[in-house]
Amino acid sequence: MTPAATTPAQTTVAVVLQVRDGSLQVLLWQRAKEPQSGRWALPGGTLARGESLDDSIRRHLAAKVDVQELAHLEQLETRVDGAAPVDWQVTTAFLGLVPSHLDPAIPPDTSWHPLDGLPQLAFDSGTTIERGRDRLRAKLSYTNLGFALAPPAFSISELRAIYVAALGHAISPTNLQRVLLRRGVLEQTGAVRPPGPSGGRPAALFCFRVRSLAITDQFAVLRPRRGGD
Amino acid sequence: MTPAATTPAQTTVAVVLQVRDGSLQVLLWQRAKEPQSGRWALPGGTLARGESLDDSIRRHLAAKVDVQELAHLEQLETRVDGAAPVDWQVTTAFLGLVPSHLDPAIPPDTSWHPLDGLPQLAFDSGTTIERGRDRLRAKLSYTNLGFALAPPAFSISELRAIYVAALGHAISPTNLQRVLLRRGVLEQTGAVRPPGPSGGRPAALFCFRVRSLAITDQFAVLRPRRGGD
């Protein structure tokens, strides 16, 4: 191999999302040093030898948030970030999801920000965050990814509130239950939650049948024909 | 910055797929030097300073195939490949698609291989190829990605043959036309192709309305409600 600076630095960052207070929020930390001092950035850091990209982002996230509470982690995309020898680096972005009932401890330079109304961002974190949000919205529709946003047990109303916050638009509560049950994504726990102070019928509690990513829908045209093959 | 070998080498590889002779095939080249001499590998190479990952894979592909004929190129995933200082590298894999009517010139060490019945592969190219195939199959169902496999104009039968080869299972010819037309993916050119030597009704020719990636299907539960929002 030839001298230094013939290879870029390799870094990982993560878009960690959680539904908090009815809105989808992202975990950011405020830079204290130049460059981009004072602006908000995605958590992450450089790759160490011998670790996978997965290991790397988990290690860096551990400094900002309890990694145990990440219910899902997947790769988004990789991008080249600088051109000069000093700032030439390749960044691999991840998407991380935290269930809405958790409130992990975070250091003072770190906080959650709603996706509408982000502060001044460092670098081009904005496009990365958008990509993470889009990936989440897409996968909520054709996978069981909701398990990564929802608590272990929940009523349909609570699940609907989470979906509404993540998707950004209203959805019919009766359809959500029927569709997710029909696909075998949800199952009834048998328990019920007593109603709130304003009364109402007790809500039946549900949980996700499997809590790891699974595709629940196959498109029609490409589905194998009934009889043959 | 600190001494060399604190950063991995950055490389790009591509899974270039084309429907040839009724089967889905991948472009591979045979290694002449160690390591893994004699085995077949995915085209690619190292990242140069100042270029994006996209630029990089296009530059390396240009040595194996006419890049102009790539109808689609997208990122698959990034992986860490070695741990020792000498072979520590980060590899970003791409998926490239070539329309079935083209037969680009390729160098003597390079050739097409059907996905069923691959030769001895170098490294773990096999899993990367599988990932490319899976991505293609998934996107054929909910996007207009067929444009990247099909010629500029085609009959429904020809398009069906391409879909069958790419998807790996039979599909109904009458449904394919109706579904793709209903979604606005295809449009009729008005031209017809004269029948072959064995006779038959002339086939109407179709083309893709847009020849860049667009999502054609949104899943139901997450679709915004008609009235509100």
Next chain:
DNA sequence: TAGGTTTACGCCTGAGAGTCGAAAACCGTG
């Protein structure tokens, strides 16, 4: 003109999303 081949287009069916409304189960108050 007759038979064979391929494409095109029409109906019918069924599954599942979308909507609406009523019933069930709880609260408070008088």
Next chain:
DNA sequence: CACGGTTTTCGACTCTCAGGCGTAAACCTA
């Protein structure tokens, strides 16, 4: 204990669209 208010739950209906089948259209050869 009856009554209105609130929230959840369930059933019935409609509508869209995939899937399948049969037939007509358009061409060839003989």
